[in-house]
Amino acid sequence: MTDRYAVIGNPIEQSKSPLIHSEFARQTGQHMEYGRLLGKLEDFLAEVRRFFASGGCGMNVTVPFKEEAWKISSERSPQAESAGAVNTLSLGRGGELRGDNTDGVGLLRDLTENNGFALVGKRVLLLGAGGAARGVLRLLVEGGPAELVVANRTAAKAESLVASGKDYGPLRGSGLDALAGGRFDLIINATSAGLAGEVPSLPDDCLAPHAWTYDMLYGDAPTAFCRWGAAHGADRALDGLGMLVEQAAESFFLWRGVRPNTGPVIALLRRGRKARAEGDGA
Numbered sequence: 001m002t003d004r005y006a007v008i009g010n011p012i013e014q015s016k017s018p019l020i021h022s023e024f025a026r027q028t029g030q031h032m033e034y035g036r037l038l039g040k041l042e043d044f045l046a047e048v049r050r051f052f053a054s055g056g057c058g059m060n061v062t063v064p065f066k067e068e069a070w071k072i073s074s075e076r077s078p079q080a081e082s083a084g085a086v087n088t089l090s091l092g093r094g095g096e097l098r099g100d101n102t103d104g105v106g107l108l109r110d111l112t113e114n115n116g117f118a119l120v121g122k123r124v125l126l127l128g129a130g131g132a133a134r135g136v137l138r139l140l141v142e143g144g145p146a147e148l149v150v151a152n153r154t155a156a157k158a159e160s161l162v163a164s165g166k167d168y169g170p171l172r173g174s175g176l177d178a179l180a181g182g183r184f185d186l187i188i189n190a191t192s193a194g195l196a197g198e199v200p201s202l203p204d205d206c207l208a209p210h211a212w213t214y215d216m217l218y219g220d221a222p223t224a225f226c227r228w229g230a231a232h233g234a235d236r237a238l239d240g241l242g243m244l245v246e247q248a249a250e251s252f253f254l255w256r257g258v259r260p261n262t263g264p265v266i267a268l269l270r271r272g273r274k275a276r277a278e279g280d281g282a
């Protein structure tokens with residue numbers, strides 16, 4: 001029987017995970033299928049139980065269920081534990097639900113391995129204090145920046161995120177209004193402002209010379225934060241498409257024990273995006 005996997009979220013039809021995982025499976029010769037499940041808020045646990053009871057092998061979890069998935073996981077990886085959110089579910093040997101969070105690995109691989117950013121000794125600003133920021137905080141600090149500042153529109157949330165991660169390394173919380181002159185080498189946008197085409201309100205002088213910006217969001221057109229980075233002189237203004245593929249690759253590895261080659265899949269998604277953009281413009 002073919003092994004079954006799925007991504008659960010609401011909405012879910014936009015998810016690129018089925019395409020990404022089927023490419024990984026084709027590339028590595030794994031016999032598996034990967035579908036989409038539209039989850040209901042009041043029925044999430046029952047849906048997950050049904051999926052695994054009917055022979056499902058693993059699930060990805062996306063908005064708005066990552067915190068719920070954390071709660072129902074009876075075993076959690078250190079990444080999931082510190083993130084308070086789970087994006088990958090598997091069954092343990094005794095049939096128990098095991099939760100992982102692969103967002104941090106995904107971001108770090110895309111930033112440092114795919115794009116060659118050297119994190120050690122750099123001044124880094126992480127914007128946002130929601131699930132995405134929590135998911136990447138620990139690995140970012142462990143990557144060895146000189147300083148990591150977490151800034152959020154609601155400053156108290158940044159402070160409490162920093163307090164929860166105080167053992168990881170040099171961390172500081174801030175409001176968005178206290179960043180003037182920050183001269184950061186890297187600004188990572190983990191807010192959802194871009195979903196409304198907005199950019200967190202930042203002072204003009206918070207980028208150091210040769211700084212990079214990274215938006216976890218991605219889309220067919222350059223995101224608002226990518227445009228902000230380019231307009232403010234960033235050497236590179238990256239979006240989150242590579243992170244999406246890398247976090248999927250880590251889930252695939254956890255399930256199948258095989259590491260797919262992510263480069264061709266990132267390139268495939270970028271080609272699809274370019275074709276859609278050109279089609280739209282025609």
Ligand SMILES: NC(=O)c1ccc[n+]([C@@H]2O[C@H](COP(=O)([O-])OP(=O)(O)OC[C@H]3O[C@@H](n4cnc5c(N)ncnc54)[C@H](OP(=O)(O)O)[C@@H]3O)[C@@H](O)[C@H]2O)c1
Nearest residue numbers: 128129130131132153154190191192193200216240243244
């Ligand atoms: N590429 C990937 O693989 C990947 C993986 C995970 C997430 N993401 C992306 O990461 C983003 C955040 O997701 P999430 O799950 O963390 O969302 P979330 O838990 O809802 O958190 C949203 C965050 O954005 C802030 N925010 C919202 N609108 C803002 C605005 N107009 N100005 C300034 N700050 C604003 C919120 O600040 P307040 O606390 O003040 O409300 C909060 O910190 C989403 O765009 C998601 O698509 C991408």
